[in-house]
Amino acid sequence: MATTSEYGLGEFAFARGWFMIGEAQEATKIPAPIRYFGKDLVLYRGESGQPYVVDAYCPHMGAHLARNTTSYIVRDGEHVQGESIRCPFHGWAFGPDGQCKHIPYSDFIPKAAKLRTYPVVEKAGILWMWHDPEGLEPDVELPDFGGHYGESGWVEWKIDYMGDLDVHGIEIVDNMADFGHFIPIHGAKDWQYFANEFKGHVVHQYYSAGHRTLTAADEDQLVLDTWYEGPGFLQSEMAGAYDSFIMIANTPIEDGKTRSWHALMVKVHDGSRATTEEDRAIAFEYQEGSRLAFAQDVEIWANKRACLNPLAIPNDGPYGKVRSWYKQFYNSRDKAAEIQKRVNGLVVTLDKRPGNKAA
Template sequence: MATSREYGLGDFDFPRGWFMIGPSGDAGRVPAPIRYFGKDLVLYRGESGTAYVVDAYCPHMGAHLARNTTSYIVRDGEQIDGESIRCPFHGWRFGPDGVCNAIPYSDFIPKAARLQTYPVIERAGIIWMWHDPEGLEPDVELANFGGHHGEPGWLEWKIDYMGDLPCHGIEIVDNMADFGHFIPIHGAKDWQYFANEFIGNAVHQYYSAGHRTLTASDGDQLALDTWYEGPGFLQSEMAGAFDSFIMIANTPVENGVTRSWHALMVKVHDGSREFTDEDRANALLYQEGSRLAFAQDVEIWANKRASINPLAVPADGPYAKVRTWYRQFYNPRDRVAEFQNRVNGLVVTLDKRPGTRAA
């Protein structure tokens, strides 16, 4: 395990961006303790059903807002009041903006009585939180996941928790450039094309190859456009036996420890009929094939030492460019263009398509 500073990523220990903090079912009317970005946090739903994330400790005397079962505020079901949350110790109440809006035994409320709050969006059955070391509001929109969630013919995903890995996020994002691992780890074959394109806050991986298990027959190709829009999660449009959309989320828990999830939406028909049990079974089988493929990566990450300076060869793919691109999220916003300008453009690692010079 190595830290952001050891990788030389920039000024911040944790990156700026949108990050998954759990499936929608993790948020309820009972406050839940969570920990990300080296901080203790609390996740809860207000009376409206809206999910909120706040710092865990009351500014009054430091009580944890979610780690209590014996306070009468908790036992009487009064901890969530409208959209506000009460401290179980003295009953101070904090609104969704973090400001204390009631103290049961005092009309005077100190101006410093407030909790840090974090922007939260619930989308595609997942709770997403904006993290910014500078404390600034989001400057990028949360992805819409190809527009497939709720689209006719597409079965929504289930969320696969893949573990808390003793691995920094940079080593996970390295996979975007890692041409060399696809054959021994994932069973790729009959390569046609592999390239990366860097476009501002996004990095794409374009991939066309056969596969031992995810293609129907010899000669078939998997065609993927895989990309990150920021450091927190991968998306991938995959054309194969079924069209599908992959999401892989990587969220820092501690500096050098990453929580990982996998999910897959599958297009099982054209949207002209209801889903059948067979449709659902096919989608789950396809999701499990994708999960098992990602689990091959996870096993490596869970058991490797930190690779601060990879001993790379040109045919590995553009690791250095990926790491430079990644640094934009660990430095102040006024330096973002500096890193983007150093990498923007297309890098082709392999091209065997008919009619190309390399074929």
């Protein structure tokens, strides 16, 4: 699959933003090897409960901090102590800031004994890591997913792993502008409205159409506000047979290779009563319908060749603008501001709503 530079996205191979790196329960007191952004990393949870991500290789002699089962550090349960991770090779311990805090056989600790660390937040049952090619702190906050996670009346999502795809993230984000795929891929019908709005680091898709399976009655409209806040994950407030909230995450493993997840929360009642097992069964059935709809996109991505330049026609949505918007995350923050200024605004692809003169 094609790489960031082949798409001409900018100076960095991997984008700036918040990215899903796993489910909350994957961070434990047993350090785990993970690989994202073309890098070997280690995920662990400190005794306070805080999850951490650090570079995998020890600055002392290059041992992998997690890939070990036989060192006495690991066997004696000293791999994580407090918030620190201890290297299985010579036992150097690194604190949550990455600085070496303790060497079992030396009072002298060199300044250069430091691991690179990455900001991690656990939210909505998911581990999120801030990736910044310039090594800077987050300039945007991780959103709260509509405030629905843990909200009474809503059933919390389970995470659907969708696969490791030989596709660059840009082809997944193209979906925001992709008006023409909704009928063949998602069973849309009776179109009313399709538009995109670009607002800084956010891009929205406003959608209103009928749907073959996700509406209560055949003539009902499925109304969605779908948006990306940064390059790594989609959120969508969907009004159909139930109110629901979709999250789709895509995180680069290598340049041009992407891990994808889907999740959906469903509002099963107004919050005035307790949620029952029956409610949860209904929510998970609805989530499964949404997962299957997204799996139809995934099947295309898993089998297509790279599209460096779409052969776009006027009735396609604004692919070019979505791709320009996406470039901001592959360039320095100064350049990102310029790109935002150029693409900000509303693009209406279709409007057949009653009262609209063009209808």
